[in-house]
Amino acid sequence: MTPQLSSLAGHRRRVHRNAHQPAPYRDHVTNFNIRYGAEVADARRGGRPIVALESTIVSHGLPRPDNLRVAREIEQAVRATGAVPATIGMVEGALVVGLDDAQLTRLASTDGVAKLSVRDLAVAAATGADGATTVAATSTVAAAAGIGVFATGGLGGVHREAAQTFDESADLTALARTPIAVVCAGVKSILDVGATLERLETLGVTVVGYRTRRFPGFFISDSGFELDWALETPEQIAAMLAARAEQGVQPGGVIVANPLPLDEQLDPELHDRTLADGLALMAGNGVTGKAVTPFLLSHFHASTSGASLAVNVRIILRNATLAGQIAVASAARNGITAG
Secondary structure (H helix, E strand, O other): OOHHHHOOHHHHHHHHHHOOOOOOOOOOOOOOOOEEOHHHHHHHHHOOOEEEEOOHHHHHHOOOOHHHHHHHHHHHHHHHOOOEEEEEEEEOOEEEEOOOHHHHHHHHHOOOOEEEOHHHHHHHHHOOOOEEEOHHHHHHHHHHOOOOEEEOOOEOOEOOOHHHHOOEOHHHHHHHHOOOEEEEOEEOOOOOHHHHHHHHHHHOOEEEEEOOOEEEEOOEEEEEEEOOOEEOOHHHHHHHHHHHHHHOOOOOOEEEEOOOOHHHOOOHHHHHHHHHHHHHHHHHHOOOHHHHHHHHHHHHHHHOOOHHHHHHHHHHHHHHHHHHHHHHHHHHHOOOOOO
16 A cells, blocks of 8 residues: 555545445446546556646636636646646546546537536446536545545635525535545635635534635635634645544545735725626526536626636646645655655
C-alpha cells in the first residue's frame, strides 16, 4: 500500500464491498470500474502527488470556447507545481479519473452532457451517458481513487430561501463523509453563505482560510463571515491533513478557502447589483434545482461584460496551483519527490 492511499483504507474497504454485488450487476456486459487516464495511472503506480479536478466547469461552468482552453490551463497549473492533474468525468458511461484531451474536448463541445452528482453516477453509467461531475461527485470518486486533494472554483451550499425550498447542495453532505481536502474560493456568492457555514459546522467539516480569517465569497474576497482558523503555507496544510489522518477521528473533508487578492476580485458594488438582478430574473423564469448555478453564472457573465468570467478563471487557476502545492507537500512528508 502506498503512503498516498493509507489514510483511505476504510473508504477503500467500502468500495471493495460494493464491487462484489450479486448478479445481475456483477455479470453485466459493461465494466463499471473506475478507469484511469495514462498520466494518472502512472502517477498512482509511482505514488506521485495527484490533484483531482471537476469537469462541470468544462461543460456547465464556462462558455464555449473558453471552457476547453481554461480546462487545459487548469491542468497545466497543477503540472507546474510538480503534481499530476486528474480531471474526473464520465464518457459513454465510463467513469474516468484523468480525462485525456480528446475526452475533455468531448465534454466541452457536446450538447446534453449530464451534470452528475453522487446519486447520478450509477444511473448515468448504466445508460451510457456523457457526464460532468460536480464537487460532490468529484470528491467522492477522487477519494475512492486514493486522491487526497481537489481543486475547484467555489462550493455549492445552502440556497437562498432554502427554508421554503429545502434546496441545498449535495456538496455539503458529500464532504461530511469524504476524506479529501477541497481548495476553493469559498461558497459561491449566489448562495446563502452564512447558512452554508452553519451547515458545514453541524456536519463536522473543517474550514480553514489560506492566509486569511475572512471567508471568501467566490467572486468577492470577503463574504463578511469570520473563520476560526487560518493556515499560512502549503506545508502547514499538509501537516493538518496528516494529523487528521493519523488521529482517525474525523471522517469527512477539509475546506481550504483561498480568496482572491482584493485587487483581483469582482467589483463588490457590481457584484451586488448583478446578483440582485439575477435573482429576480431567476425567480421570474422559475429556475430551480441544478439549473440555478449555471443560470446565475451565465447572467453574471453577460451582465458584467465578461468581467466575472475573468475573475472565475483567476479563481480556479489560483486554486489549482495551491492544491498542487499542498499535494506536493503532502507527498514530501511521505518521502516522495514530485516531478
